[in-house]
Structure formats: structure tokens, C-alpha cells
Amino acid sequence: MAENQRDIENPGDDGGNEAQGPYHQIICKAAKRGDWESAKQILDINVKYACDRITKGGDRALHIAAAGKHSEFVKQLVMRLNPEDMELKNDRGCTAFCYAVVSGVVANAKVMIIKNRNLSTIRAYDDMIPIHQAALLGHKEMVSFLCTVTPFQELIYQERIELLEATIRNDMYDEALNFFHKDRRLASARLKGNRSMLNLLARKLQALTTEKQEGVWRKFVGSTSALFSTPLQNSTQEQSSPTSCKARKLLEEMWEEYSNLTEKFAHLIRPQQILHCAAKEGNDQFLDMILHTNPDLLWELNEKRQSILHVAVLHRQEKVVRLICNIHGYKDFITLLEDKDRNNVLHLAAMTQTTFCRDNNENPLPDEQLTQRAKEQEKIMPQSLLRLSTAALQFDREISWFKDMENMMPPSLCDMLNDDDRTPKQLFSKEHMSLKIEGEKSIRDTAKSCMLVATLIATVTFSAIFTVPGGNHHEGAGAKKKTVFTVSDAVAMIYSMVSIVNFLSILILRYTEDNFHVALKRLFMGLAALGVSIAGMLVAFTAAFFLVYNKALVPILIAVFSGVPVALFWFLNTKLWFESTASMFRNLYRFIQQ
Template identity: 35%
Template sequence: MVNSDLFRVKEKVTVQGGKGSVVPRNFVSIGSCFPAVASPNYAAASPKSPHIMETHVTATANILPPPNGPHIMGTSAAAPPNCPRITETRVTATANILPITPHANLVRYVPLYQAALKGDWERAEKFLQEQQKEICQHYGPNSALIYDYRSIVTARITNASETALHIAAGARRVHFVEELVKLMHREDLELKNKDDNTALCFAAASGITQIAKVMVAKNPKLPGIRGNKGATPLYVATLLGHRDMVWYLYSASKNFLTEHDLVKLLIATVTTNLFNVALEILSKCPPLAIVRDENEETALHILAQKPSAFASGCNFGIWKRFLYSFPYIKQVYDTKVMHFQAIEVVKVLWHEVLKLDDKNMSALLREPSRPLFVAAELGIAEFIAVLLRDYPDLLWKVNSDNQSIFHTAVAHHQEKIFILIHDIGALKDLITSYVDGNNNNMLHLAGNLAPSSRLNTISGAALQMQREHQWFKEVEKVMQPLYMEMKNSEGKTPRTLFTEKHANLVKEGEKWMKDTASSCMIVATLIATVVFAAAFTVPGGNYDDKGIPVFLEVRSFIVFAISDALALFSSITSVLMFLSILTSRYAAEDFLETLPRRMVLGLTTLFVSIATMVIAFSATLFIVLRSRLDWIAIPIAILACVPVTMFALLQFPLFMDIIHSTHGFGIFYRPGKHMLY
């Protein structure tokens, strides 16, 4: 079946045999009585014939209007005598004479699909040449003169109606795309798949900027052609966070973007942490800061829900906290830049919000969510600091439960928000007096168990209980004595509520402590047993008459003796520490300092005993083997470091967590510089 709409007449034709019979100038209809009569330079059309472009045809043919649409008949089709004859017809045809059927022709294009997926252009060229060879075999060698590759490179080769360009772009094959685009016309790049996506949408999703540049250079209209659900390629790249691609397509799409597109783009850049692009958009069109999207949210609402975009919202571990102080590392530098840009976006957005009247500002801060309280719940201190510095009245805002942002911070255990209460001076006495509908004050909220999302960031039930007790003590410091014994609507004081809510956690903490102490005590006991026996079976033995060690004058023996003694003393100390943990009373207050300190001392002495035991063993081997194997010292020293290093690495995170939470600055450390005022 041939689509006659694809055939376009370039010049007028001469009609013989019928008065006034002419062929329309815009389209040439190929009827059912079109015989295969052609000059030697013309290859007759058939279901297997190639795509013909800019083909000059001289033909004598009988033509009838097609009864059921245009199609090609065989050479045996007879023409009625009244059929007008067209002679010396000069036609330029652009036709896909290779019909695309959903299933029959897909197998034919498997080699091209595989080549596009792997980026194998040589294989693709071979496939195209084979198609040309097939045409020559079917229609003669001269048919190759009018054959080109366009019908193949624009063919739909998947069930989703994707072309080879779609596949290569999605597979990030730059060279393949470059070669493929050379064989295509400008409008061919606008072909869409079943989801209405062009190949540029695939390139945008791939994130390879060079692929997009090649396509846009061929057809500058591509950035404005929308894909699935009206999304532009720029929006697709933004949703996937491809920064370089976004910058390129943003510069190439400026003439195609509507205000609605810019709002969606601004929201998407904030969502995917592309804050430098968001700042660029806001600098060009500041009013977008207060425009709502289809979910009635502004960029400020979205940013309040992104703790990872701010330093205070990132729960860094020990190593990450340490590395964060070294901005010369690229990854750390990029993270710091992102955090800085996020704060700048908040400032720009808030500056535009402040231009609103009180009614509209209140509406924006209340619906569909409350960004101030969302940020407090997620612990984004920088976000809240920016808002409060420029609009201090927000300090007195309360949510539906009559709770301030500090009450919200306590309820969700966000210490970086809570410590801001020390920046407001005596006003904190008024804030802490707020009670909710159940007559719970701030200390009652501290008495509740922390949300699991916050509790699970701490290793071990014992340390979790310690953190809960620290929270209660810290909130207690800012409360007036009157409120410490205040009862809620259930008749419970803050201390009573704390005890009830944490009863299960105390049991879990006791079990964790006992299990850890029992395992470590077994190891310490074995070490004490071994090194005690080694003291009486010294390497080389003793002189029988005096009982003096044979190698007493050798330096390695002195190392052995000292190491063995240290291993014995430290292992016994470790056993005693772990034994004291097992026999503790396990009251809630014990988790605050007593039990963690004993655990730290026990782990420290256990590490020392393991290290000195390994040193004593290494010294013994060296003493025995040194006379014949002088080189043995180096491999022994290297191997001795392995178990000691493994123990240190495996236990170091737990050890540092205990040290930090018990003896360090703690989570409520307040820097000298105030964040608010």
C-alpha cells in the first residue's frame, strides 16, 4: 500500500486522450490501473521497493481514480480504453514504499535495532548496504541510482513505533547518532513514538549533551516539540537531574517556553536540586516564586520538604561529618555549593513572598501545607532561619494543635531547630508556656517516644535510650519549674509520661547492653587465659638450674614480656567492666552516662588486650625463627596488623558514637554565632 499523499508533483503534466483531464498539482494519485510500464531508469514500485526521494520519472501510464484509496497493482492490470494517458510525466516522489506493519516487518529491522543499541555503526552500514543490494537483485543494477537510506533510518523498528534514532539516543551512542542524523532530513527528526516522544526526548533522558546538540543543529525546532503529556525535552532532562543537558536545552528552548512551562520547570529544578538553574529562572522572572503549580504548591513549599538540600537536614555519619570540613574534595565541594545555592533560592523566594499583602501571605503559608512547620518537622534550620530573620512575627505562629515551631521540633526530635530557641532570649519563656488541646506542654512532648525515622539513626537500643533521656533533660532546662510537674488531660506529669512511653525501649536497651557485654567478655576472658599461660611458657624456655629465660638478653624477648603483661592486665580490666554492665540495675538514668562509660572503657581495654596479645605472639615467632630467617620480621609485622586493624574498623563506629554522645559536645551544642538574630 502506498500513501499517495507522500507523492508531490514538481512540474505540470501533459494529458492526452481526455478533454480537460489533468493531474492535480499537489498530489498524484496512484490508481488501481497503474501498470508497471516505465523507462529503463525506473524501478517499478512494489511492497519490497525502497523509499524513493527526488526521483525523476518518465512514464506512460493509464490512470484511473482509485476506488478504495491508492494502491499498486501488478503488471497484468489492464487499462480501460477511456483512461487518460499521461506522457512524459516529471514527478518528484517522497514515499515510504516499505510499509510498516506492526509485527511482520519488526524482525527485518532487528540488526538495525541491535546496532543502534550497541552503537555499532559499521554493522548498521552493512545492514543498509544489504538492503541496497537486495533492491539491485530484484529490480536491476540501475535501481540503485534512485535508492537512498531514508526509508530505513526513519522506519519504525519497535512495537512502540521508535526509530533507530530513538534507540541510539536512549542508549547514549553519540557517534551512531551523528552518522544517523547525516542520512536524515530535517523533518525526520520530528518523528514521534507511540508516547508522542521525539528522539530529542530520549536524548534529554540520556543526559548526553552532545547527542542533543547534533539533533538541534539539524532541526532547531526540536526543543519546542512536546512529548508525552505535553512535556518538553527540557522538562524531561530536568526531572532526571541532568545538569549540563538542562543548561543546554534551556538556552535552546527559550523561544518555546510558556509561563506554565517555566513554573513547572522551576518546581522541577527545586525537586532535583538544580538550584543554579532555579536561580537563573527566578532572576529572569521573579514573580514565578509565588505562582502555584497543578498541586497548588509553590517552589517554597517544595523546598521546605527537601532536608537533603541543606546541611542541617543531612544526617551525616562520623566519616561524612569529618570529610565535610574539607571543601577541597570535589564531592564535598559540590555538596557545599548545593547547600549554599539552596539557601540562596530560599532567600529569593521569600523576598517575593514578602511583597504580598498579609492575606495572601497567610494563604500561601497555610495552604496546601505549612512550609514553616514542615521545615521544622524535617529539621531544616537554615530554611527557618531565613524566614524568621526577615519576618520575626512567624515566631508566634502555631499549627492546628496550638504548637509553635519549637514544639514541633521537640515532638519530632529535631535538635537543630530546638536550639534556635536560645537565640530569642526571654521570649522563650512565653513560647514554652504553650499547651496543646490535650494540655500537653513542651516537656510532655519530650516525654513521648521519638519517631522511628529519628530513632533508627542511632545504633543500638541503649544509645537510643540515652538520646531520649538527653532530649528530656535538654527541654527541661528551658522550662519554668511550674510546668515540670504540670499534668495533662490524662493526669500525667512529663516524667510519668516519659517512664511509660520508654518502658519497652529500656528493656531493649538492657538486652542490647547485656548481649554486647557478654560477647566481649568471652573474648576478653580467652585472651586473659592465653596470655597468662604464655607468661609461664616463655619462648626458648628457662635455664634449669636458675629458671631464668634463655632469651632474656634479647630485645625481642623484652617486647614479648611487656606485651604479654599489658595483654593480661587490660583483658582482666575489660572482663571487670563488662561484668559490671551485666550486673547493673538498668534504671533509665543509667543509660545517660553510667552504662555508656563502662562500655567505652570495656571496649578500649579489649582493643588494647587484642593488640598487645598479637604483638607478644609476633615477638615469640621472631625470637624462634630469627636465627635462620632474618627476613621474617617484616611479614610478621604486616600480618599482625590485620586482626588489630579489622577489630578497630568494625568497632570504631560504635565506639565513636558512644564517645560522641557521652563525652562530646552532643547534639545540643550551640555555636558561638547565632543563626537568627
């Protein structure tokens, strides 16, 4: 009993080791569960138990409760502690306030900061300030709160850079604007990899634009866009989200500060190739803002002597190309530029990602070198092209891109030779040979499989038309059901024959770059006709049950379930329908323009 009394009166006399007494174990378990009543019974005896180390890592009760997000426990415990008790650290150099910040519970952080205002500037074991920890973890509300209690002037310049970078990466643009307004020198700060803050922000703005989910109709309209804008597309332009608007505002203010550094401007822009990176990623909003005030930057060349337009064409960035072509007085001059390999704009439009998968002697690279080269060289085809469902659609999109560029550029570029003595057309044929073969194979294989199904449907429906269920004599409602059966069966047979003709024409078609879209159009028409024939066959099947069972429950159930195969056929091929339709619209629009 006396031993227990001594333990209660002197809870901190454990030589710096974690407390092992029964009271410490009760507090530890209570803090983990958020059971304040159990902890209160011990702390009422001696409140100093709250300051004892109760884990091997040196955590106190407040550390454990804050990490467990137990707000009521933290609130009651803080009321019993002195301000200096809040600054106690564990073996990792973290205060309980750091745990509250990392957990993201603003209420716990507020309770602690009211008790001790110095907690916001006490650094953890890695010398990281609490607000930086919250920003790295993406706790937006916590960062907003800590902005009001953390003295910005006490942060060194490197900490300010890291803090601004963390807020931008986690889309906290209100806080980022706040930090930037307090220190506008951050516009010219350098990040890891010798990148600038402006470069990071430009990439984030593009990510916010591309990550926003679109509806099915918007995806379809967007997929039909090439280098032209139509009223249909303009009517479906997406409104910018609040987050992207704030990011754009920060970008504009940062660019304004950036461009004011006249003595460093060229040295900051050229080595980082910010504009070329934006063109490669399709960041038309950033380029629009920059080129609107500095159109002369269109003449900036990268190490390959390629302009922004060349990079945009190379990476199939339609919006960027359209933006540059709408800047009057510049396009006609820039299109005449050649890179260090004497490739003009059309040569770049003819290239694919396989360009970097060969050595100088046109031999394929070994797997080891190919893997290394893939890490060193950026792939050309954008993700929007690689997401197409078949190689045939990819090849058709490449043909459309090349033809669009041909229509936009001066005719003299079409016959120019590069260092390999190839015209753009010859380079296109060479670069896309493997994709063309793969696309042709996918179309033929699909046509063969579908033609087999269409033949089976035609055979079955042809024989069924002469064997009406229940006999040939029906009156009243039976006559109507017989009519439905006959018409639907005839529709199924006729459309199956239509699909057979389309698929057969695909098999005998000679595939060239100029008529490749014809094969896709016939494939789409064949699939549509096959879908109609399947629907007609199932309607005839359902009508036959009504003729046999009359008003029984069986034909009703059969009618319900017969719609499942038709729905599956259209649903499972939805992506193919939209992509094929988009391809047809693109070619139709080009034909109308010509």
C-alpha cells in the same frame, strides 16, 4: 532487478506500514550499530529511505540512531534530511529530537535544532515539551542547552510550574532561577498534594545539607553536639556546597516574592504549615532566613496548637531548638505554651514514636491498625537517633535530650501535669520503659560475652608468665625478647582483669535513668581494656616465636599476621567506639555546666 529498482525509487510507498525491504533492514541494523558507512551506501542510492518507517513502532533511521547515542551517524544523517523531515513522529508521537533529548546527548540535539528550530516546541505523545522531559530525567546539560532554544513565553502556566518543579527536584538550581526570574508568579504556585513550591524547595535544601558526606572526625564532633556549641564544633562547621548555595539563593528570592503577597500570605502559610514541616525536618537554614525577617511567625500554631519550638523538641531537632532559643525575647514566652493535650515542651521531649502506637485506652494496636497508623502518623525519632548501633545508646541519647531540655526550660515546667495527669518525668519513664529494658539487656549481654573472653585471656596469660619459651636463661638479644614477652604478657593479664572488673560491675549495677550513662561508660572502659589485653597477648605470642626461632622467617610472618585480630577488633567496633565516646563527652559537658 526491476522490482528492486522500483523499491529504490519509491521507498515511502508502503501504505504507512513499516518497511520490510532488504534496504530498510540494512539501514535499521546500521542505525542500531551506528554504522554510517553501511547506511550511506543505501542512502546514496535514494535518500528517501531515511524517512521510511523501519520498525513496527514507526521509528525512522534518525529515531534509532538518536536513541542509540550514535553522534556521528546522527550528524551525517541530519545533513541529508530536509527540515520538515526532522518533524516526523513515530506511533508514540515522538520525534527523533525527543529521543535525542531523552538520551541526554547534547551534540545530537544541537545538530537537529540547527536544522529545525521548531523541534524544541514539538510535544510528544503525552503533550510534554522536550525540555520538560530532559528535566524529569535529570539531564542537566541538556536542560541548560534547551533553555537557550525553547521560547519560554510559549509555555502555558501549568507547564512552567511542572518545569520548575522538575528542575528543583533534580538539583538544577541555575535553570530553576532562570525560569523563576522569567515568571515570579511561580512562587505561589500549588503542586500536587496542595504543596507549594516554597515547601518543596525547603525540603530540598535540607536534603542537600544532610546528604553531604562527612569525615570520621566531623561525624564524631557532630555526634557530641547537644544544645550547646563549643569552639571545637564551630571549628569543624562544614562549608556550604555550591549546589546548596544556589538552592538557598532561589529559596531567598522565592520567599521574598512569597512574602510580598500580603493579601494571601496568611492563607498560604497556615494551611501548609511550611514552618512546622521545616522544624520537624531540622531545616534550620530555612527557618533562620524566615524568622530573621518575620520573627512573629514563631507564634504560628499547627492543628495540635504546637509552635515551631514544640515541633522541633518533639522531633529532636537540636539545631532548630538552638536557633529559636537564640532569638531574644521570644523563647521565654513560647516555652509556656501548651498544646491541646496540655503538654508543655518537656512533655514533648519525653515522648517517643511509641506514643502513636497505642489506642486511647493505652492498649497496643493490632498489627493491621498499627501498619495503617504508621502510614498516617509521622514517627518522632529522627533518623540520626535511629541509626545508633544499640538500644542502650538510643536510650542514653534520649536521656541526654530530656535533661538538656530541662536545663533550658523554666523549673516550673518540670512539675506541670498534662491531660493524663503526668509530669514530664513520669511521662518519660512510661514512654521509654521498653527502650530502657532493651538497652539494659543489650548492655548485660555484651558484658557477659566480653567477660568470658577476658577470663580466658587472663587464664592463659597467667599460666604463660611462668613458662617462658626456650628456657629461663637468655643473654643479649634473647634477654630483650624475653623482657618483651614478659611485659606484654603481664599487660595482657592485668588489663584483662581490669575489663573483668568493669564487666562485673555492669552486671550488678541497678539501672536507673540517672545512672544509665554510668553503665555505658563502664562498658566502654571494659571494651577498651579488653582490646589492650588482646593486643598484649598477641605481642607476647609473637615474642615467644622470636625466642624459639630466633632470626628465622617464621616469627616475622607470625608478627605480621598477629596484627590482624587487633585491627579487626578495633575496626569492627569503630561505630560503637565513636558513639560511646560521644555519649561520655555529652555527659561530661553537662556535668561541667552544672
